[in-house]
Amino acid sequence: MSDNRVALVTGASRGIGAAIASRLAADGWDLTISSRGQEALEQRADELRDVGAGRVEVIPADMTDADAVEGLAAAHAEAFGRCDALVINAGMGQKGAVADLPVRRFDRLYQVNVRAPYILLQSLIPTLRSTAQAHGSSKVIAVASITGVYPEPELSAYGATKAALISLCETFNLEESLNGLSATTIAPGYVDTDMSGWLKDQIPADEMITVGDVATMAHAVTQLSRFAVLPNVILTRPGTNLHRA
Numbered sequence: 001m002s003d004n005r006v007a008l009v010t011g012a013s014r015g016i017g018a019a020i021a022s023r024l025a026a027d028g029w030d031l032t033i034s035s036r037g038q039e040a041l042e043q044r045a046d047e048l049r050d051v052g053a054g055r056v057e058v059i060p061a062d063m064t065d066a067d068a069v070e071g072l073a074a075a076h077a078e079a080f081g082r083c084d085a086l087v088i089n090a091g092m093g094q095k096g097a098v099a100d101l102p103v104r105r106f107d108r109l110y111q112v113n114v115r116a117p118y119i120l121l122q123s124l125i126p127t128l129r130s131t132a133q134a135h136g137s138s139k140v141i142a143v144a145s146i147t148g149v150y151p152e153p154e155l156s157a158y159g160a161t162k163a164a165l166i167s168l169c170e171t172f173n174l175e176e177s178l179n180g181l182s183a184t185t186i187a188p189g190y191v192d193t194d195m196s197g198w199l200k201d202q203i204p205a206d207e208m209i210t211v212g213d214v215a216t217m218a219h220a221v222t223q224l225s226r227f228a229v230l231p232n233v234i235l236t237r238p239g240t241n242l243h244r245a
C-alpha cells in the first residue's frame, strides 16, 4: 500500500477533473488519472509531477465501455492498493427537450454519467474500505450538476442522469459511512470549461463558476474527518436565478 494519499480522478485530461487533480498534486498526492486520450493524459501527468504529485499512473478508459471502467478500477487498486479519494468527474452533456432528444442519446448519457460511476463505486469498495480502515476515512467526490437538483429546460436527460448520480451517492452514504467511507456530490451551475462552450455567447466565460472553485470544494472534502458526511454541495452563479444552471 502506498504511503502517500492516493486519488483516482476520471475526466482528468482537462476542465474540472484536471483542476481537481492539480489541487491534490500540490499536496503531494499519488494519482491515477483517466479519460479517453492517452496523449492528453501523459501531458497532464507531467504537469502534475511538476506541481508536486508523487507517483502518477495514466490509465485511459472510455466510460461508455463497462469492461474498460472495471479495468480502470482494477488497475488502480493493483497499482496503489489504496484510494483515499475516488473522484468521479468524467461526464458528458446533451441538450434537448424531452419532446426531441433521441433515446439513444439518453442511453449514452446514462452510460457515462450513471453506469460508469456505479461500476467504479462497486469495484473500488474493497479498496475504499481497506483505506478507511488503515487511514481513518476514504472519500468519494462525484461531480454532478445543479440540473440534478433543480430541473432546467432542455437539459432533461442530462439532469436526470445527474439526479441519479446524487441518489446513488446518498444511498452509498447510508450503506457505507459507518465504515469510514463517504460520498459528496458537487452540483455546480455553468463552469467555464469546454463543456459549456456552446453557450458562451449568452453567458460570458468570465461570469461562470471557475474550475478552481470546484477544485477548492473537492479539496475541502478530502480534509473532512470520517465523522463529517457532506452529502451534496450546490454551487450557483450570482444573481436572482439561484436555482438555474
Ligand SMILES: NC(=O)c1ccc[n+]([C@@H]2O[C@H](COP(=O)([O-])OP(=O)(O)OC[C@H]3O[C@@H](n4cnc5c(N)ncnc54)[C@H](OP(=O)(O)O)[C@@H]3O)[C@@H](O)[C@H]2O)c1
Binding pocket: 010, 011, 012, 013, 014, 015, 016, 017, 034, 035, 036, 037, 040, 061, 062, 063, 064, 089, 090, 091, 092, 093, 112, 143, 144, 145, 146, 187, 188, 189, 190, 191, 192, 193, 194, 195, 196
Ligand atoms: N462545465 C459545466 O458547465 C459543468 C457544470 C456542472 C457539472 N459539470 C460536470 O463536470 C464534469 C466535468 O466536466 P467539464 O466541464 O470539466 O468538461 P470537459 O472540460 O469537457 O471535460 C470532460 C472530461 O471528461 C472526459 N470524458 C468525456 N467523455 C468521456 C468518456 N466517454 N470516457 C472517459 N472520459 C470522458 C474528457 O476527456 P476525453 O474527451 O479525453 O475522454 C475530459 O477529461 C462532468 O461530469 C460534467 O457533467 C460541468
